[in-house]
Amino acid sequence: MPELPEVEVTRQSFAARIRGARVTAVRLGKPLRWPLGCEPETLVSQSVGEVTRRGKYLWLALDRGGLLMHLGMSGSLAFSAAAQGPGPHDHFDLVTNRGTLRLTDPRRFGAVVWASAPDAGAAGKLLAGLGLEPFDPAFDGAHLHAALRGRKVAIKQALLGGAIVVGAGNIYACEALFEAGIDPRTRSDRLSRPRCDRLAEAIRQTLTRALELGGSTLRDFRDAHGMAGEFQLQARVYGRDGERCVRGDGGVVRRIVQGQRATFFCPRCQRR
DNA sequence: AAGTGGACCTGCTAGC
């Protein structure tokens, strides 16, 4: 589900409110993707510090260590003063004196993992190998071009891999490739430097636009206030197979499958 | 090393 914009929107919606709160209890539901990695009681009485984001992960700092959180495909976080009794899909509650941070995740691909530092233990292992942040000044066409050298996978799959640049998932990878006019099936090492420049810019623009619109809500995404996003209403190709290309070039959006994921693109204006 | 496919889990929708 949540790609970089949704995770960042979520972060912004509760980070300031939870900062300084003291943990009073921790409740676990069904198992998530990975075990918490500590006894829940050890978190009690610690206070919450900054909430930061790396790729699609959130790091919630505590006095001693912190929690690395991932929303998987169907997860969302809510922070509310008066949390209701947990529903069947509420699998983690961090109860504090200011409210409860709750992870709701029907499919349970998400995770909450304790580590002594973001670069240590289980968290370090998950974050190692992540590519550049898309808004890092170092992420540009030159970086993209260099990272794609020798890679034969289709550019769409290279973007989804997350080892070159993080944050663009299935929706935004499709949208960015559309903006850049690049066929998602293009072999990574065949992308010229100028096209890499355009793609890097398109990724940043697409993610920026999504952030402004509060992310995408396909079915269940909500920020920590319960607000839905609106980017999906403006998606140009994602989910629009069979529709006329918005560029008015006479192309019709196609849906194909790459690496077992759906890809949407206009064969007319997106070139190899 | 890089590429491929399977795995994890549940809910919703389209189609019969």
Added chain:
DNA sequence: TGCTAGCAGGTCCACT
């Protein structure tokens, strides 16, 4: 109306 197959925003891991 009811059942089933197929699909969904992610990404790790085993295998070639």
